[in-house]
Amino acid sequence: MVLIFEKQTASEDCEIKKTQALRQVDSLAWFWKSSCRNMIVLLCRCAFISIAAWKLLPEPADISHDRAVNTRFLGELGNEFDRSIDSHIDNLECIGWRATKECSPLGPLFEGKNRASAFLRGFIHNDLPCDQQIPVYWEGSGYCEMKTRAGQVVKVFQKGCREGSHRPEQLKAYFSCHMAASFLKYKNRMMSYEPDEPITVSDHAVPSRGIVMQVYGRILPSVYSLVKVLREVHGCKLPIEFWSLSGEVTESDPVVQQLLAETNTALRIISDASITSYMSKPYSIVYSHFDQVLWLDSDNFPFHDPSFLFETVEFQQNGAIFWKDFWRPQMNDFFLTKSSLAWELFDIPPDSPIREEMEMEAGQLVIDRRRSRKALNALLFLTITFKEIIGPMDLLLGDKDLFRFAFHTTNTPFHYMEKPPGFAGISTWSFFSSHTVCGQTMMQPDPVGNPLFFHRNLAKLKDRKSLERVWEKGMRFIGNSDAQYHVDGWPSFSRSACYAPTDPAYFEELDFGIGSNVSQFESKILFYAGEAVSMLEEENPK
Structure with missing residues (x-):
């Protein structure tokens, strides 16, 4: 895949520079306001x-x-x-x-x-x-x-x-x-563990394949846009399952009706009351009707048709493909640290190479359910017992590393994508940071290292206010090992957070200016999300 970057017009360039200047003013105001507030909060916390x-x-x-x-x-x-x-x-x-x-x-x-x-x-x-x-x-x-x-x-x-x-x-x-x-x-x-409800797969010579995703009210604009991108932009013909907890959506919802009107789509309801929140992801994969599953988070947009992943050597040889997160336990930079009690819980020896792996990001997963039965049993157990030990002790963040531990402990093979993620975001500059990109979207690579998935985890599409362009620049990791990869989060002037590398020498900066194929791709995503927002506004006028 080749990324094509074209110049924007003079008026567009002027508008972007104006926007960036306004952001710097916001940055200064935010800095002084937040510094005073944070100092007061810190003093109160220390005293308490x-x-x-x-x-x-x-x-x-x-x-x-x-x-x-x-x-x-x-x-x-x-x-x-x-x-x-x-x-x-x-x-x-x-x-x-x-x-x-x-x-x-x-x-x-x-x-x-x-x-x-x-x-x-x-x-x-x-x-x-x-x-x-x-x-x-x-x-x-x-x-x-x-x-x-x-x-x-x-x-x-x-x-x-x-x-x-x-x-x-x-x-x-x-x-x-x-x-x-x-x-x-x-x-x-x-x-x-053996589940009360058996995990079933087909006995057909050719395994069934499909996309599985979650759907609920707040993310309907993003789900709608994702499906439109898959079908109308990429021409993806894989069938799609939408999974939802009981009571979260109904087939009478206008956006849901449009989703189900697409070819080869189905809505499946999780009636098990013990499954809540993000635990619906592993449950949906375990009980999917497809033999081979591509899971996509609702805010994760493939740059082109992802169907080819089922045909890759990585999937054919291993039966599963997982992607890395920003964080590495040996750096103690996020949730799972090198001395976490999670290692002892799963009986992983101190010298195991598993402890050197980066944390896992589960915005996209490719799993052959036929070849992963033991791991899926373990995954379901971790899901339904999450509130016993892992949750109360805060050993893992949500569902994402449950997959990796389930596969490792059952000796089920998977391919861990070699390159860690890059990110796309807005151009930035401030007196308080040397970063040139405020990362708002995680860019996950394909097997050869090109951007494949644009996961808008800090720029979710949920209402009209959120329909704004945030892919102005990108950063792609070009280092040779995970040891050279270190990303940090930092406060944003107008957003919840930004992500950027601590050492830009190991990253390549990409220009996603207006007119580039990435910019055009984002415009289509925003257009389709806007259609869904309009449907919701008509259904529930203020």
Whole structure:
């Protein structure tokens, strides 16, 4: 695929420069306003946390046990303790939480009562009883000691200090040593899980293929535009399934009627009340009527017909294709860090190359359901049990990495697209940033590295106000390894956030000026989304 970039007219160029100048004024105003507000909020939070930590910090537990002997990690015990056998786990006795130094569960133990130290550092540098709640994402390292019937002491919940930046909600994530048994059994339950409703595939010689996507009220303009682009711009003939939670849309909705009027489309309703929010994505893929599925998020627009992905060597050899996200655990730059408890939950060894992989982005997925039965069983288990451990402990962000862990733990092969994503966004410049592009759309590559999917995850099409052009420039990764890839988010003057590389030397800047094929592509997307918005406005006039 060749990207063609053409010059815009003088009047268009003038208008763009005017818009960019206005953005800089907005940027200055935003900076001073947000700086003052953020400073006040920070001071209030610090005062509250300090008082709460001092008042609510538990007294250190006085647990009589020789901590210097017989203490080993689960992975070091070999045949002495097999966590794949539930009866071994059931016979574990909880001793308590052991606080360690050096921000590592392998560090030396804290001795004595360290209430003052705990106050200054943020939380726990003390031994604690088994029923004490321990923050997942707070300062302090350690582990839960559990004793076998033979007297061997093993370590569970091997926790390091907080790493990277975390959402405020994550500070509410807790665990206790009493949860150790259910934590250790979780993978065993996943590996043996068989759903009540069987996962069915056809027995035809030629597998059925189709696109699966989610639909609900707020995203109807985007879904409508995506379908129109697939059918009318790209000539894609793959059948499409629209999946929706019960009560979210009806066939009487004018936009839904237009979607179902398209050739080879069907609406499927999820009646299982336990499936909510983003968990409908894995559920829809697991129970799709297609043998081979291309999942598309409703705001993810293919640059050309994506049907060819089913014929690629990557898919034919592996049975699944996944794409990378911006983030790498070894950089501790987002949700899944190098010392996350998720690794222990899924029993992934410290030296496993899986820990080096970048996080996964699930805006597009290609899966052969026939060849992925074990992984789909595991995926469904992770979906329906998300609120047991993964959700409350905030170990993974939504559904996206559930796919990767389900495939890895069941030894189901998949192809991980080599190049990490680029992004498209508005041209920018400010006194406070060297970035030239405010990334608003994730650009995912095809197998040879050219932009294939434009995922508008920060520029969603939901109403008339959102129908604006944001693809003025792009950034494409040209480095040789994931270690050279580092993207950061930063506050925007008029948007929720921007994404840009921390080292532009490993990125190629692309000009998506008016008249280029990317600009024309976005114009068609906005046109179709506008049609859907008009239908919704006629149905519900203000």
